[in-house]
Amino acid sequence: MSRSTSTRRAPILAIYATVVFAFIYLPIVVLILYSFNRDGVGGFPPSHLTLDWYRQLFTDGPIWDSVLNSLLVASGAVALSLTVGLLAALALDRASFPGKALFRRLVLLPLILPGIITGLSLLMFVVLSGAQLSLFTVFLGHGTALISVATTELFAGLQKSDRAQEEASLDLGATPWQTFWRITLPNLRLALVAAGLLIFTLSMDEIAVTFFLIGRDNTLPLEIWGRLRRGITPEINAVSTLVFAVSVVLIIVWYRIRMRSVGTEAQQLPERP
Amino acid sequence: MSSAPILQPTSADANAPLLEVRAIAKRFGTRDVLKNISLNIASGELLTLLGESGSGKTTLLRLIAGFEQPTAGEIWMSGERLDVLPPYKRRVNTVFQNYALFPHLHVRDNVAYGLRVQSVPKNEIAGRVDDALKMVKMVEFAGARPSRLSGGQQQRIALARALVNRPQLLLLDEPLSALDASLRKQMQSELKALQREIGITFLFVTHDQEEAMALSDRIALLRDGALEQVASPREIYAHPATAYTAEFIGQTNLLRGEICRSIATCGVLRWPLEEADAPARFSLRPEAIRLCPDGRRQTNEVKFRASVRQQIYGGASELLEVDCGADQLLRVRLPACGPLTGEHDFVFSIADAIRVAD
Numbered sequence: 001m002s003r004s005t006s007t008r009r010a011p012i013l014a015i016y017a018t019v020v021f022a023f024i025y026l027p028i029v030v031l032i033l034y035s036f037n038r039d040g041v042g043g044f045p046p047s048h049l050t051l052d053w054y055r056q057l058f059t060d061g062p063i064w065d066s067v068l069n070s071l072l073v074a075s076g077a078v079a080l081s082l083t084v085g086l087l088a089a090l091a092l093d094r095a096s097f098p099g100k101a102l103f104r105r106l107v108l109l110p111l112i113l114p115g116i117i118t119g120l121s122l123l124m125f126v127v128l129s130g131a132q133l134s135l136f137t138v139f140l141g142h143g144t145a146l147i148s149v150a151t152t153e154l155f156a157g158l159q160k161s162d163r164a165q166e167e168a169s170l171d172l173g174a175t176p177w178q179t180f181w182r183i184t185l186p187n188l189r190l191a192l193v194a195a196g197l198l199i200f201t202l203s204m205d206e207i208a209v210t211f212f213l214i215g216r217d218n219t220l221p222l223e224i225w226g227r228l229r230r231g232i233t234p235e236i237n238a239v240s241t242l243v244f245a246v247s248v249v250l251i252i253v254w255y256r257i258r259m260r261s262v263g264t265e266a267q268q269l270p271e272r273p
Numbered sequence: 274m275s276s277a278p279i280l281q282p283t284s285a286d287a288n289a290p291l292l293e294v295r296a297i298a299k300r301f302g303t304r305d306v307l308k309n310i311s312l313n314i315a316s317g318e319l320l321t322l323l324g325e326s327g328s329g330k331t332t333l334l335r336l337i338a339g340f341e342q343p344t345a346g347e348i349w350m351s352g353e354r355l356d357v358l359p360p361y362k363r364r365v366n367t368v369f370q371n372y373a374l375f376p377h378l379h380v381r382d383n384v385a386y387g388l389r390v391q392s393v394p395k396n397e398i399a400g401r402v403d404d405a406l407k408m409v410k411m412v413e414f415a416g417a418r419p420s421r422l423s424g425g426q427q428q429r430i431a432l433a434r435a436l437v438n439r440p441q442l443l444l445l446d447e448p449l450s451a452l453d454a455s456l457r458k459q460m461q462s463e464l465k466a467l468q469r470e471i472g473i474t475f476l477f478v479t480h481d482q483e484e485a486m487a488l489s490d491r492i493a494l495l496r497d498g499a500l501e502q503v504a505s506p507r508e509i510y511a512h513p514a515t516a517y518t519a520e521f522i523g524q525t526n527l528l529r530g531e532i533c534r535s536i537a538t539c540g541v542l543r544w545p546l547e548e549a550d551a552p553a554r555f556s557l558r559p560e561a562i563r564l565c566p567d568g569r570r571q572t573n574e575v576k577f578r579a580s581v582r583q584q585i586y587g588g589a590s591e592l593l594e595v596d597c598g599a600d601q602l603l604r605v606r607l608p609a610c611g612p613l614t615g616e617h618d619f620v621f622s623i624a625d626a627i628r629v630a631d
Contacts, residue, residue: 164373167340170360171367172387172438182390186377 028244035237053234063239066223073139073219074203078196080143085150085195086188092151093158111148115208118145123212134215141213142203149202150195157191190257197254201247289352291316291474292337292442297346299332299498306332307498310346314442319468319475321485323521324495330478333495334444337476338367351441366435367444371451372427374419380430381406381415387438405437408467425456432464436473445477449484461487482522486510494518515630519556526603528555528626537626540601544575544623554629559592559606561625565618574620579603581613595619 038048057063088107092100110118122141126133165187169179185192207221214222220243224236290313299307307329314320322330335341337348339360348356355363366387375383384405388398406412409429419427428448435443445464449457465488468475479485485492486506494501494509494517501521502514513519516527530539532553537546539555570576579595582602586609593605593613605619 162371162373164369164371165375167338167360168367168369168373168375168434169386169390170340171338171365172390172434173361174386174390175361178390182386183375 031237032241032244034234035241037234053238057235057238057242060235062218063220063223063235066218066220069135069217070204070220073135073142074200076139077142077146077203078199080139081146081150081199082154082192082196084143085147086154086192088147088151089154089158092155107151108148110145111152115145115206116212119209119212122209126213132215133213135217135219137213137215138210138219141209142206145206145209146199146202149199153195153198154188154191157188157195161187190260194254194257197250197257201250201254205243205247290314291318291351292355292476293349294333294337295347295349297333297336297348298344299329299336299341300344305498307336307343310498310500312493312500312503314474314476316474317472319465319477319488319490321477321479321489321492322495323479323482323485323492325521326480327497328495329498330480330495331446334367334446334476334478337442338365338444339363364441365444366438366440366442367446368428368431368435368448370446370448372419372431374427374430374434376419378419379415380411380417380419380422383419383430384434384437386434391438401437405433408436408471409433424451425460428452428460432467436471440473442474442476445475447478447480450479450481457484464488486522492522494521496521512627513556513629516554516556519627519629524559524604524606526557526559527629528557530555541597541599542575542577542601544626546623548628554631555626556629557603557621557626559604560590562603562605562619562621564607564610565620568618570620571622573623575623575626576618576620578616578618580616584613 033045035053036049036051038050038052091097092104092107097103119141122137122144123133126137131137161184165183166179169183170176174182205221206219207225210219210222218226220239224239227233227236292312292314294310294312297307297310298305310329310333322333324330332341336343336356339355339358343356346356347354350364355365375386378386381402384402385398388401393401402415403412406415409432411426411429411433414422414426414430419430422430428451431448448464449460452460461484464475477485477488489506491503491505492509493503496517502509502518504512509518510522513522513525519525520527528539528542530537530542530553531551532538532546532548533550535545535547537544537548537553537555565576568576577597579597581593582596583594585592588609590606590608591610591613593607595603595605595617597603603619607613
């Protein structure tokens with residue numbers, strides 16, 4: 001019964017899916033195409049392909065400054081959110097304390113909170129504390145907003161790890177501190193790399209929170225946004241294409257690492273008595 | 274933990290137990306997992322904690338290792354209170370049920386782990402790791418990852434990793450349960466030989482009574498968190514204290530009856546017994562019953578007539594189920610006797626009917 005229904009529905013579903021995917025990806029394809037179009041934006045289909053816009057891009061100082069700023073902020077955000085997120089994940093997995101359920105929800109809240117709320121509240125905090133808006137405040141904003149991502153990813157990693165190994169370490173004379181560095185952390189390394197990549201990618205193209213906290217130095221997304229107010233230039237298409245390519249690579253690496261950690265777990269399960 | 278070379282402690286009193294479990298109780302929530310356990314383990318002994326799953330044997334092991342805290346009671350080892358120390362300060366090592374080898378370390382580094390974290394000098398570590406690998410015959414696997422080893426090999430590495438630290442007491446949590454039957458038998462005899470050779474005290478947890486009988490100097494039988502009986506395998510088999518013990522260790526016939534005016538009566542069986550009048554239960558091992566072809570019994574024997582209901586051939590011996598009348602069935606183990614049918618006379622010695630508590 002259900003099989004025949006699904007066969008009958010299949011063509012409609014296929015068309016629907018194609019339309020949705022086209023809606024999402026066609027603009028990206030057009031953007032990539034235009035980045036190679038000699039006539040820049042407009043003139044479809046592109047008549048003459050060229051790498052001129054990329055050449056222009058590589059000599060554009062402000063763009064590269066903003067790329068460097070974004071890399072700095074993203075690296076810092078990865079370090080900050082992984083450190084704090086690991087501690088939070090450990091607390092959620094290992095400790096039992098009053099208010100744990102509330103703590104869990106509070107930690108995960110930024111995941112569903114609109115970026116505009118997070119950004120606005122962080123801006124108010126920075127202004128009240130009398131600090132100057134700068135890349136450092138952007139780094140703090142990204143780092144704290146992404147703690148929830150780090151916590152969920154690392155908590156999942158901790159849940160999968162074998163507690164008997166930590167007991168074995170203590171049993172063999174290692175202190176809890178030694179056990180953390182020699183057993184817990186190495187066992188988490190896949191989850192750490194996966195979470196790090198994800199956070200890096202999210203931070204690289206973050207706009208909402210950044211918008212409120214930015215000082216004089218732009219990150220790449222804000223630099224692009226700023227230039228767009230003066231009209232779309234083919235150079236923007238070129239840089240967007242590069243960002244897209246790097247993001248795709250990072251997401252694929254992240255996904256593979258994640259699958260590998262899940263895959264090894266699936267292999268180990270049947271061996272358990 | 275001190276990094277000084279560790280010597281076996283010389284106890285002033287040679288008979289003092291290595292480990293003393295004093296009135297230990299453990300409660301998880303509202304469940305009493307262990308109730309008032311007191312148990313001594315002598316130095317060099319191989320003691321088995323035997324019990325069904327849920328009897329509390331693994332919990333007792335984890336209390337001694339330090340992974341759980343007792344609700345009441347104390348644990349002492351060589352004159353030192355153990356239960357207040359964290360696991361890493363106890364001269365106790367564990368072989369875990371699923372081995373818990375470190376997957377990211379090679380076999381050699383797994384074995385060296387305990388020595389490294391305790392800052393044993395490097396040149397000493399190499400020698401001790403080699404010795405430990407030799408002891409379990411795994412030298413050629415030193416560079417392998419644990420995931421590449423078979424279950425039996427992982428088991429050996431887990432053993433070497435624990436023993437390299439020269440513990441006073443080695444805890445083994447059902448270490449053979451993941452192995453197949455033939456490998457299990459082989460590891461049993463290897464474990465026993467190894468324990469003799471190195472003289473380290475073993476506390477072995479298992480639910481397999483045959484394994485317990487084969488390995489142990491003494492067996493501590495746990496039931497619902499309480500000790501049912503602690504004795505040598507021979508003693509616990511020949512003189513089970515309770516009906517539970519008699520049935521758990523080997524096969525037996527549990528006879529229910531009463532003692533009245535110095536006569537024990539269990540169904541159709543009766544024999545003289547100089548004990549106070551009371552209801553009573555007896556354990557009578559199947560092999561204590563013999564055929565009595567000439568129909569004549571000694572004065573200290575009980576004779577009965579029974580018909581053979583079922584006969585199971587077992588090579589060296591045969592197991593019969595016989596009906597003594599009034600639906601009283603007994604199991605009888607005879608040396609290979611050929612097919613047997615119809616009614617026969619059987620005897621058993623009165624001394625073999627062991628009175629057991631409920």
